[in-house]
Amino acid sequence: MLNSVSWKCADGRIVRAFQPDLAGLPGKLRLIDQTLLPEQLCYVELADAAAIHDAIVRLVVRGAPAIGCAAALGLAAVCRNQSVATPAAFLAQVRRTADYLAGARPTAVNLSWALRRCLDSLEAKTAAPVEQLQDILLQTALDILQEDIELCRAIGNHGATLLQDGMGILTHCNAGALATGDYGTALAPLYVAAERGLKLRVFSDETRPLLQGSRLTAWELHQAGIDVTVICDNMAAQVMKEKRIDLVIVGADRISANGDTANKIGTYMAAVLAHHHRIPFYVAAPYSTFDPATPDGDGIVIEQRPATEISRGFGKITAPEQVRFYNPAFDVTPHELIAGFITERGILRPPFARTLAAAFA
Incomplete structure (x- = not known):
């Protein structure tokens, strides 16, 4: 039996259900397009706020915890691609993007919870260089993902x-x-x-x-x-x-x-x-x-x-x-x-x- 959270493609590749591999895809969020299942198992790579917002609305990614993880990692991806000169400008962009993503779906509380946690991680670092703020945002998003994996195992x-x-x-x-x-x-x-x-x-x-x-x-x-x-x-x-x-x-x-x-x-x-x-x-x-x-x-x-x-x-x-x-x-x-x-x-x-x-x- 395959690992319960991975599947084998027709070409024999083993893939995971939720793969936001920002290390391998700098500035991009990678996840399964669930609108195509079960006919096709395909990944999409998203790099801008509008595309990530649309993916959440259209249920490309869905499920309360996954939406939270996707929004946090999506926020990190979007803000890694921003060309801003000052920490203040970067933080303003993070807040605007987080507010925009939070409006994608109103019922699942994990969405706003994850984005709020990302914003909170930057509160004490407002004078840090932009590159450091980007790294903090990404690490917070990855922490949210890792925590969710551990929480789900404990629930199991x-x-x-x-x-x-x-x-x-x-x-x-x-x-x-x-x-x-x-x-x-x-x-x-x-x-x-x-x-x-x-x-x-x-x-x-x-x-x-x-x-x-x-x-x-x-x-x-x-x-x-x-x-x-x-x-x-x-x-x-x-x-x-x-x-x-x-x-x-x-x-x-x-x-x-x-x-x-x-x-x-x-x-x-x-x-x-x-x-x-x-x-x-x-x-x-x-x-x-x-x-x-x-x-x-x-x-x-x-x-x-x-x-x-x-x-x-x-x-x-x-x-x-x-x-x-x-x-x-x-x-x-x-x-x-x-x-x-x-x-x-x-x-x-x-x-x-x-x-x-x-x-x-």
């Missing part, structure tokens, strides 16, 4: 304690190696369990309208040798009724102080169904996805996506284009439906207002 280790041989697991959207620095959040426990010899049966919701579950989750699990079955989103209730599901694990884009959780549209529905069928519903996320400044789910901004994602999914007209469309990218699962949060610090359980505050104080 803690989450694997919930799994037993032969279990059926439902997941929604993609929260694997493609959505993070290198290993995944919701899929990390599955990878760790597989490494320990457990045989699991994973059911992957297709995740309408952009099919991240069928295009991305099923692809990476299959490449890793893990048993995966794709189901349509509206089949989850039947699969649960047939007692094929023992546990649900999903990722998250923002978690409020009380535990209300924003994740890909359809997650709330899966949580309601799991609650009805008495199936434990877990959310896997690193500390950077928790947002203590937002008291509850009502304060989470929900991104609205273009109507064409529904009316012309993947180029084919699937509905009359003259009718109205409503396309929220995320929904919010109330904390009452969540059995626990799988984090790098362990599994946090209710009452969440207390346990989350204690864990991330």
Whole structure:
């Protein structure tokens, strides 16, 4: 079996899911174009703010932790290409670029968190030469990436304690190696369990309208040798009724102080169904996805996506284009439906207002 966070191309090359190799590509961000999967495995190299902003908006890179890593490394790449004479001019350019990238997608808190961390790293160095500021920015971005890799592995280790041989697991959207620095959040426990010899049966919701579950989750699990079955989103209730599901694990884009959780549209529905069928519903996320400044789910901004994602999914007209469309990218699962949060610090359980505050104080 290949490493669970790498894949083999048709020509035999082994590649990684997220490869921002600025050392080998000075001033460029290199990452998989996820809009082309599973038909093509291709990398794009990005060097300017508009291209990186567009890549985040178009979901070339997606998944809350990966967006944060891409934005931080993208900021470093863009600012390495700036021709400015003074530290003040450089810092002003960094702030403008960070503000621009932060507006690409509003729901995932990791995006603004990573960019803010990059800005904070420069605060005490305002008189340093431009070249030193560029190096600090790049090192901070690389630190964010390395930290995310370590956080995901820790999430996998803690989450694997919930799994037993032969279990059926439902997941929604993609929260694997493609959505993070290198290993995944919701899929990390599955990878760790597989490494320990457990045989699991994973059911992957297709995740309408952009099919991240069928295009991305099923692809990476299959490449890793893990048993995966794709189901349509509206089949989850039947699969649960047939007692094929023992546990649900999903990722998250923002978690409020009380535990209300924003994740890909359809997650709330899966949580309601799991609650009805008495199936434990877990959310896997690193500390950077928790947002203590937002008291509850009502304060989470929900991104609205273009109507064409529904009316012309993947180029084919699937509905009359003259009718109205409503396309929220995320929904919010109330904390009452969540059995626990799988984090790098362990599994946090209710009452969440207390346990989350204690864990991330």
